[in-house]
Amino acid sequence: MARSAPFDLADVLLKRHKCLCALGNQPHAKPELVEALDIPRSTLDDIVRDLEHANLVEYHDGEWQLTLFGQYTLDHHARYKEGLATLADAIPVINELPQDTPVERRFLIDADVHVGTAPVPDEIMHVFLDAVESATHVRSVTPLAMAGYADSFYRAATTGSDVHLEAVLPLETFERLQTLHPDSTDKAMADDDITLYHADIPVTFSLWIADDDHAGLIVYADQGVQGILINDTDDALDWATDQYDRIQEDAEPIFYRGSVRHTAGFS
Template sequence: MDVPDTVAFLAASPERLRLLTHLREQSGSPRDVTDATDVSHRSVQRNLSEFANRGWVEKHDGVYELTTSGELVAQTHADYVDTLGTISAYDPFYRYLPDGDHAPDPAWLADATLVTASPDQPQAPVSQYVKRLRARQTETVRMLAPVLSRLYHDAHAELVLSGVDTELIMSPERIETARASNPLEFRLVSRAIDIYEHDGNVEFGLTLGDDWAFAGAYDDDGQLRALLECDEREFLNWAEALYREYRDRSSSIR
């Protein structure tokens, strides 16, 4: 199989995915496939012939059915198209991530919730974060934060006062800015929660509860552009591992 040629062939017409998807569900004659897919009879015949030349279908008594190779091609192509669709849908989140290491697999996001900033609602992700944080139950909170904002202060203070153990990882620059702007308040906060200084920049937001996680994508001005909330186990495992990487490169300010 010539891979570049196969990729180009499948990408050249959305009808080919439609036909392969149908044949995965039900074998049929060209007329059967035409009636079921609303693809022209001429196109069906031409594509079935091409599928046969590529070894993806076999013809028995006028009925076409996928070979094992055809099944695998059909599934792989469908997954590829679905993945591109997910990346497109979550582009407002992905585009503001610092690099691919901070990008969760699109396959984990089927049931995720995404809230993005817009010109008429620039604080929508922040409002969503505060609302969902107050709605979640947890005994621990661990945060990776590019900025320290009063917009989040009250919600996190409520959790701390209710006994929720809280960790916060920030860059040295952000910690010093917060300390210098209000030394007394910073001293009180640092006594209430465990603050860690990361050995380097922090350009990504992450908040982990006991069994949930929020991921935040920030622009160059430190504005939260998109908030992702996901309970998928693989997403949570990824978030845990990413947080540990930052934590291992951080030290307590106490």
């Protein structure tokens, strides 16, 4: 039997999904399907005819059952619906991103979504701090720094032994942090386990990658943090790594000589 065209398959899947799910649980004879679906026998005949034509079901030993292709299709549809649910959960966060954002769908699918809530939306920063605290290698890019969490981030990202932190931020952001927190900034600069870079950051969100284990985004709103997205899928990590590498490639290191801050290319 010839395979249905993709658009025909999608149409059949949408219209005959209830029956397909019933057969996904276990094979059924027609009388059992009539009872399970609570439909007339003549309607069921039309349904199984469509499903059979689409190679989704087959008749075997007196029962209708899913074909292997039908099992794959039903599983794929379930994952698709789960992906849509993830996107829907992330709406409050996604809506704060600009229309030309580089954030791709592959980072959003299956992400854990944390939305800031009034009256203290920045309270969800503990999600970020907890995520980096257990990592040994953290790479991050940020267009801004939340001064109230700079020290907490430094402590969380350098907890334990054999850890390393790489951070890329605008030079003016670093200089502002240095003005507000000179002691902790000097300590970070003197730490061999920290490498700081400065660059123009072409995105409005902060991004981090922890141990190639997971990646995360911090999305901002006018009143602070709008939300945090964390994803550990291979697709999400590939996208996040591409973003980090692209920005870090054009970045310049910030380093100390004695007590004087220098940037590459300047003395």
